[in-house]
Amino acid sequence: MLELKNVSTRYGQIPILMQVNIQVARGETVCILGANGAGKTTLLKTILGMVKPTAGEIYFNKQRIDSLPPHNIIAQGIAIVPEREGLFPKLTVENNLLMGGYYEQDPGNILARLAEVYQAFPWLPQRLKQKAGTLSGGERKMLGIARALLANPQLLLMDEPSLGLAPATINEVFNVITRIKRDKEITILLVEQNARKALLVAERGYVLQKGAVILEGPAAALQENEIVKKSYLAAGSF
Ligand SMILES: Nc1ncnc2c1ncn2[C@@H]1O[C@H](COP(=O)(O)OP(=O)(O)OP(=O)(O)O)[C@@H](O)[C@H]1O
Ligand SMILES: [Mg+2]
Incomplete structure (x- = not known):
């Protein structure tokens, strides 16, 4: 449903996303993990046309969307839950x-x-x-x-829905995500720093580090991956 092919972006002279390749199939929930400043929000803004890629292509339902204005992209069936509401x-x-x-x-x-x-x-x-x-x-x-x-929406983008919430509320948010997945034919691209929760709700995931995808795979494999364990699932992280 969604495909990013070698997408790069920059703010002024500073490169942010570097040759990012991401695919999301219809009905899938895919998570993007990454530290502060890794480029996660920029990635979602790029999909929505709010940041224009300097290289690469973005396809939604096989149609190229990277040169369209945001309102046209949204009208095609993409909605976002922004980082700050x-x-x-x-x-x-x-x-x-x-x-x-x-x-x-x-x-x-x-x-x-x-x-x-x-x-x-x-x-x-x-x-x-x-x-x-x-x-x-x-x-x-x-x-x-x-x-x-x-x-x-056909595709729901969520930018850190658990950010700043108490543990009980985080559980509520993820319960809602689970329910949406069950009840609706919806595809979700979920950006999260709460790797534990994100990998439970997603089928697949990507790890973004300094604007580049350094790891990708099924959620179960990422849960067992040493880099993910050390950087995103360490004791003390939620
Ligand atoms: N409009 C902008 N102009 C210049 N630099 C920007 C702009 N927006 C973001 N950046 C920079 O791009 C980098 C990636 O930012 P981004 O918001 O995509 O990170 P993030 O992964 O969402 O981080 P966080 O988890 O803290 O939300 C950061 O270094 C940020 O300072
Ligand atoms: Mg962000």
Whole structure:
């Protein structure tokens, strides 16, 4: 469904991604592991067209997308849960949520998806009139996920959904991801520093180090890999 072929990017003169090759098949959950500054967010921004590659090609459903503007790429069925929720704090929870359905023409579909999202997040319906900026950090993360689901994406990009959350909330977030995978035909590209959780929910993974893919493989193999164990699964890391 998604293919990055030798993708490189730079900010000014500084190279960030270096000849990155990543493939995600329909229905798969794939995780990208990497330390701070490895280029994970840049990778997602590049897929969305917010950062233009300096070399390489990106295909979505066999169509080349790397020269398209972000709104065209999103309209093709890609949604993102950004690193910092990217909500509109002064708007209500409801209006933030409905922005996810911006490209949907049929109000019936929006209503059906709202019902699904309320099932996944039972606290949401009572909070619709609350300003998004007054939600707790965990609630804002959940709203970010709910909003992305309203777009009914083919491909869901998630940028560190567990970042800054307490262990119980992290479990809730990963339970939601597991449920989305089970109930919907959705493909997920998950960026995480919480390698333990990410490798449990994903079927495959890539390790990004200083902008280059240094390892890739099935999640079970990565869990046993010495580099992954030492750098991303060490005792004391979550
Ligand atoms: N707009 C920008 N201009 C210049 N440099 C940038 C810009 N955005 C990111 N960078 C740099 O690119 C590198 C990769 O950043 P990126 O945000 O992709 O990392 P990351 O893997 O998502 O890290 P983290 O886990 O901390 O979120 C960093 O060194 C960062 O400082
Ligand atoms: Mg990041």
